[in-house]
């Protein structure tokens with residue numbers, strides 16, 4: 051080891067050596083790919099908030115179904131709108147869905163999980179039965195009913211997905227927290243007279259944070275998928291808000307005229323989800339190298 | 346009856362009860378007066394009030410819930426508001442499409458996943474494994490309705506091998522009907538198959554590290570023989586659980602995929618009924634789907650006992 | 662005496678997270694028919710890797726060098742298909758962990774009979790009959806019932822007996838027993854070791870007995886090989902070695918055995934320091950950081966094996982020459 055360090059090393063090899071978080075991250079190829087795709091998604095959303103090549107809602111009936119060109123990179127749709135601009139703007143919707151629904155699931159779910167773990171007994175039993183039940187109930191069915199009851203629309207779709215995320219995080223954080231509660235230093239803290247709330251905030255939460263972050267990434271991806279399905283069914287984002295899922299349902303009616311309309315939005319969804327999944331799996335490997343070696 | 350079976354049965358009933366309450370509560374929130382739905386928006390307020398009274402819509406919620414469940418227990422189903430026939434008839438006609446579709450998709454999922462999972466595990470960390478795992482990541486990321494649309498574009502629009510949707514009915518002949526379900530089944534199975542393939546692979550790899558695998562190798566069994574005779578069955582135990590959950594996802598997934606292919610199944614029925622505010626249909630279909638899901642998980646538990654002798658000893 | 666197994670400068674390099682690690686270095690021995698070779702050393706010194714190298718069952722990514730000769734045939738040069746024909750037939754192995762070394766989903770009889778069906782081409786019925794005989798032979802009580810049971814229905818000692826029955830099924834020329842009793846109760850340890858010894862004597866096979874317990878080795882082995890950090894530090898016949906240990910590590914090990922009859926107050930002696938990580942071994946002698954005799958030269962020179970007596974060699978730069986001459 052020491053002899054290798056004496057040799058001149060490029061910046062990259064110096065960064066990727068060793069066992070720190072970033073060194074391991076930079077060596078992890080699928081994590082890098084996932085990070086790149088996720089960054090692209092965020093970039094699309096941010097850029098489109100300030101600038102798009104064309105107004106994504108502006109129709110131009112003289113230029114319907116235009117093929118890709120230097121002006122319109124992906125061509126135009128049945129209203130002559132610039133597809134690239136719409137896809138770009140659609141990223142905002144996906145990010146919004148992911149962030150809000152994960153935030154809902156995470157804040158309530160983790161709180162419930164921590165509570166269950168700190169109190170045990172009846173509380174724990176109640177929380178676990180509730181999340182068991184939610185698991186037995188298919189997500190999309192729940193979301194469809196929920197949205198149907200509250201009425202279609204972006205906000206309700208996001209809410210439905212967020213609610214479904216609650217038991218996911220509740221179960222995960224309760225399991226992880228239970229493992230932390232059995233550790234020695236927690237016992238020490240308890241004998242020192244610290245309250246459960248304080249121990250939970252000072253010791254348990256920071257310890258389970260990595261697992262939660264990994265899961266949040268995965269749930270983010272699932273939320274994008276679920277929202278796309280709801281929007282496809284007409285229960286999510288309503289026109290004219292650009293949404294990849296709804297673009298697909300419009301494109302389906304036009305597959306005999308221009309099948310490419312059905313390709314781009316789906317590709318955008320798939321690449322976003324792929325990126326987030328790779329990021330999440332990569333994070334899990336990097337945070338817990340023990341697990342990665344077992345794969 | 347054994348303790349194991351009794352416990353499972355109890356869970357089964359409690360879950361159904363909870364599902365029925367949740368469904369009922371959710372539908373209570375659904376806007377729109379059912380009497381208005383039945384009579385149409387032009388109906389006079391008097392007629393609406395009269396029908397409400399007649400159908401018991403004005404009674405308290407708990408009473409209506411009790412009547413619903415009581416009816417189901419006696420095998421009585423209400424009439425659909427829109428179709429004007431008992432819900433059971435609606436369900437029956439669609440069940441024979443949706444359940445075969447889900448089973449078909451599950452069969453494809455399993456074949457797909459086992460082939461790829463076993464292949465990948467046996468070439469652990471070699472190019473074949475990396476390739477299969479890469480593709481499965483892609484498979485997981487693809488929305489099933491998009492895949493469905495792409496399949497239609499390719500096989501119906503471009504190649505003309507299949508119809509772009511619809512279902513001819515089982516009367517049209519078994520193969521004809523199956524052909525109509527093939528693309529939807531593939532759309533459903535790709536995502537679940539990708540998930541299951543990854544799971545199968547990691548379960549196999551996990552078992553391959555067990556001590557008894559080394560013992561089997563020490564007897565002189567080749568890698569391949571050890572995989573088939575010793576690893577596979579052990580690896581199946583966790584895989585079967587996932588398969589149970591996946592069947593539930595497939596059933597629910599029909600809501601979306603049946604819509605893409607315009608297949609008149611349960612998924613489409615429930616979606617349309619929600620749109621029509623046809624509450625009696627929605628609640629019965631949802632409850633039935635929930636029952637199917639729970640029943641499958643019950644079956645999975647029984648299957649465990651067949652696979653794993655350790656369970657027989659004390660649990661059944 | 663007929664030599665059945667011979668290792669010649671066997672070296673095993675493992676792929677670890679920290680890079681390649683030599684788990685076994687230049688290990689040589691020869692094993693005669695009907696004799697018992699004991700391999701002893703602390704946890705992690707490479708005993709199991711030696712055994713697995715002989716079996717051709719090293720973990721993925723491992724490399725070997727040197728030769729392992731079974732009746733003169735180099736096992737390390739064989740491909741897996743040829744090795745499969747030898748494993749379980751000419752060489753068999755009993756593992757450290759009886760609790761997890763049996764397949765939980767297969768019946769005992771099927772597991773014992775498997776090697777018979779594979780190598781002797783026996784039918785199901787015939788293999789079952791032979792398995793029953795073997796179970797009886799290794800002293801499993803009520804074998805007629807046990808043969809149809811699953812591993813979880815057996816105790817640890819019984820499972821280890823099943824492992825022995827399995828290993829002996831084809832009457833191999835060499836049996837490797839890797840810490841066969843470490844996971845068992847003390848009372849059962851003795852029975853299992855006696856059983857292995859009896860069976861080995863009966864069939865005339867060569868036995869390699871691996872243990873970290875010098876007492877077990879002293880009682881059972883004809884020849885002894887002491888390992889440290891992947892290297893052989895001392896080897897020779899049992900009598901010669903136990904008459905007088907030459908290597909400071911072996912002396913330390915010996916001193917650490919609680920002696921019968923020693924007063925209750927006598928403190929158990931242990932070797933100070935910790936075992937080095939094989940992935941990060943210092944150059945020179947692997948024992949240098951714990952050795953009472955270590956000097957500067959030990960950090961640069963790997964000590965060669967030197968003769969210390971009749972059939973007795975050790976690897977230390979500071980062997981007591983006076984003793985060595987004796």
Ligand SMILES: Nc1ncnc2c1ncn2[C@@H]1O[C@H](COP(=O)(O)OP(=O)(O)OP(=O)(O)O)[C@@H](O)[C@H]1O
Pocket residue numbers: 675676677684702703704705706707708709710711720757873938939
């Ligand atoms: N699969 C593996 N990959 C990398 N290194 C390993 C692996 N298995 C074991 N090792 C390392 O190889 C060295 C030798 O291990 P080995 O199992 O031969 O020790 P041992 O002498 O049998 O010890 P014990 O008494 O604990 O069984 C140890 O340092 C161990 O950490």
Ligand SMILES: [Mg+2]
Pocket residue numbers: 708709710757839840
């Ligand atoms: Mg060992």
